[in-house]
Amino acid sequence: MASFQLTLSYDGTAYAGWQIQATARTLQAEIERALEAITRQRIRVVASGRTDAGVHALGQVISFACETRLSAAVLGRALQAHLPPDIRVRASQAAVPGFHAIRDAVGKRYRYVLQDGPVQDVFSRGYAWQVPYCLDDHLMRQAARVLVGRHDFASFQASGSPRASSVRTIRELELVRRAGVHADVIVFEVEADGFLYHMVRNLVGSLVEVGSGKRPVGWLAEVLAARDRRRAGVTAPPHGLYLLCVRYPDGVRA
Numbered sequence: 001m002a003s004f005q006l007t008l009s010y011d012g013t014a015y016a017g018w019q020i021q022a023t024a025r026t027l028q029a030e031i032e033r034a035l036e037a038i039t040r041q042r043i044r045v046v047a048s049g050r051t052d053a054g055v056h057a058l059g060q061v062i063s064f065a066c067e068t069r070l071s072a073a074v075l076g077r078a079l080q081a082h083l084p085p086d087i088r089v090r091a092s093q094a095a096v097p098g099f100h101a102i103r104d105a106v107g108k109r110y111r112y113v114l115q116d117g118p119v120q121d122v123f124s125r126g127y128a129w130q131v132p133y134c135l136d137d138h139l140m141r142q143a144a145r146v147l148v149g150r151h152d153f154a155s156f157q158a159s160g161s162p163r164a165s166s167v168r169t170i171r172e173l174e175l176v177r178r179a180g181v182h183a184d185v186i187v188f189e190v191e192a193d194g195f196l197y198h199m200v201r202n203l204v205g206s207l208v209e210v211g212s213g214k215r216p217v218g219w220l221a222e223v224l225a226a227r228d229r230r231r232a233g234v235t236a237p238p239h240g241l242y243l244l245c246v247r248y249p250d251g252v253r254a
Helices: 027-039 072-082 137-147 199-211 219-226
Strands: 002-010 056-066 087-094 107-116 129-131 149-152 167-178 185-192 241-247
Touching: 002 072, 027 056, 027 072, 027 087, 072 087, 107 199, 137 167, 137 185, 137 199, 137 219, 185 199, 199 219
Parallel strands: 056 241, 107 129
Antiparallel strands: 002 056, 002 087, 107 185, 107 241, 149 167, 167 185
């Protein structure tokens, strides 16, 4: 039995998320269907995170094992030939026996893209949250500083996926305004040892409350301390979210 680690990029627009569903098209189902066509085996793949409907990825990592004589490189090319054009195999490598994309991960990095202002870019509507008013990214940056470090992020956890602990460590966080092709965008990037269900989207929704002037800069610290989801802002829509990369113990980002 050979073990494999693959890094994928995908546009999540046409999918009902990662996890297989009986009545909807999902990323996991597409990949497992392609692997079965190549190997003639039913293979269950594990992803580093089960991205929601509409969420994109630049560096999703999957793991699986199967009986094959194909090298990792050949298997990766064969898989790409069987996948739709909105899923790309970025890298394919042999993995140590027992490698598990979720359990072995020690960190992830996400990006969220906002496009603000009254004139919205028609080309980014499926890839950024278009906020129809101007946001103060300087205030958002100030407010976000309180999030760095080890905290209980219960206020930013959606219901439906209970965890043993809601304590996580945010290692890096940046929020910058960048010139886009057709309009400026605000890019929020965050790296942590793990994330709660909808945590990034809830953080962004709360930051937009500050950037719009509806809440003061210090409000986010109050929300964090409250450990109550009802105190935070709205959940940002999924199509602005991207899984950038996953970190494993050897220090390599997949």
